[in-house]
Amino acid sequence: MDQLSPYCEVYSRAIEILGRRWTGAILRALMAGRSRFNDIAHTVPGLSDRLLSERLKELEAEGLVVRTVTPCTPVRVEYSLTEAGNALVPVVWSVAKWAEAWLPVRESRTA
Amino acid sequence: MDQLSPYCEVYSRAIEILGRRWTGAILRALMAGRSRFNDIAHTVPGLSDRLLSERLKELEAEGLVVRTVTPCTPVRVEYSLTEAGNALVPVVWSVAKWAEAWLPVRESRTA
Numbered sequence: 001m002d003q004l005s006p007y008c009e010v011y012s013r014a015i016e017i018l019g020r021r022w023t024g025a026i027l028r029a030l031m032a033g034r035s036r037f038n039d040i041a042h043t044v045p046g047l048s049d050r051l052l053s054e055r056l057k058e059l060e061a062e063g064l065v066v067r068t069v070t071p072c073t074p075v076r077v078e079y080s081l082t083e084a085g086n087a088l089v090p091v092v093w094s095v096a097k098w099a100e101a102w103l104p105v106r107e108s109r110t111a
Numbered sequence: 112m113d114q115l116s117p118y119c120e121v122y123s124r125a126i127e128i129l130g131r132r133w134t135g136a137i138l139r140a141l142m143a144g145r146s147r148f149n150d151i152a153h154t155v156p157g158l159s160d161r162l163l164s165e166r167l168k169e170l171e172a173e174g175l176v177v178r179t180v181t182p183c184t185p186v187r188v189e190y191s192l193t194e195a196g197n198a199l200v201p202v203v204w205s206v207a208k209w210a211e212a213w214l215p216v217r218e219s220r221t222a
Contacts, residue, residue, distance in 0.1 A: 011135060014210035019130035024122060063213075084213040091209045094202045099125035102174075102195040 014091075017062060022047050022055050024092050027081070030065065031089045034080040064088060125202075128173060133158050133166050135203050138192070141176065142200045145191040175199060 018024055022044065029035065029043040041052055056079055059065035064085035070076040081089070129135055133155065140146065140154040152163055167190055170176035175196035181187040192200070 008207070008210070010210035010214040010216060011207045012132070013214050014206050015126075015130045015135060018206070019126045021123070024126060087213060088209055091202075091205045094205045095125050095129070096119070096122045098199055098202045099119070099121035102198060103121040103124050105121060 017064075018088075018092065018095065020055070020058070022051060023059065024095070026052065026055055026059065027064070027085065027088055027092050028096075030079060030081050030085070034068070034078045036076070036078055040079065059085070128175075129199075129203065129206065131166070131169070133162060134170065135206070137163070137166055137170065138175070138196065138199055138203050139207075141190060141192050141196070145179070145189045147187070147189055151190065170196070 025044045025047070026040060029040045035043075037049075037052070037056075040056075041047060041049060044052070056065060056067070060067055063082055065079050066082055068078045068080065070078070136155045136158070137151060140151045146154075148160075148163065148167075151167075152158065152160060155163070167176060167178070171178055174193055176190050177193055179189045179191065181189070
């Protein structure tokens with residue numbers, strides 16, 4: 001139980017990672033496999049290129065995403081999940097499933 | 112797949128709930144069952160009474176926690192998880208397990 005005590009620092013850091021705006025969405029976009037920048041951008045409407053780039057760098061620094069450069073013409077840059085990133089995907093899904101089941105959908109502001 | 116599209120508002124709200132400092136710890140403290148205020152406070156070291164009270168009110172407003180008052184002398188006030196709160200517990204655990212497995216523990220600042 002020591003390993004999973006109610007308050008622990010690593011838990012807070014995990015929530016911080018998931019809580020950063022767009023991070024969950026980006027991880028979920030990447031679970032389909034190795035993706036190019038534009039593919040991720042298209043899967044996450046509303047996310048600017050600048051923010052996507054920033055988030056991908058953070059995820060790379062945290063060891064959750066790997067950036068692969070293939071030296072062809074034009075150079076192909078792709079992103080994929082590491083083992084830790086892959087392990088985070090079911091966590092993202094458990095949050096999403098709980099949210100869909102239990103949180104009321106608010107009226108659209110544009111309606 | 113529409114129900115679990117990569118970006119959705121309810122997902123963000125769930126993360127927001129889990130991301131609020133101490134909320135995860137309080138939910139995990141409550142999973143043992145109905146608890147008094149002081150029991151929760153003791154289970155979550157470092158959490159002030161003021162903040163615990165604030166968080167419990169938020170969780171009550173979100174339908175995750177129920178406050179029960181038993182009219183005895185002195186009055187007994189207890190908190191327990193609702194069905195939605197209970198459903199959130201495995202989500203909290205999945206985050207905690209991922210964190211324990213994949214996030215490096217930082218050196219203690221007091222060491």
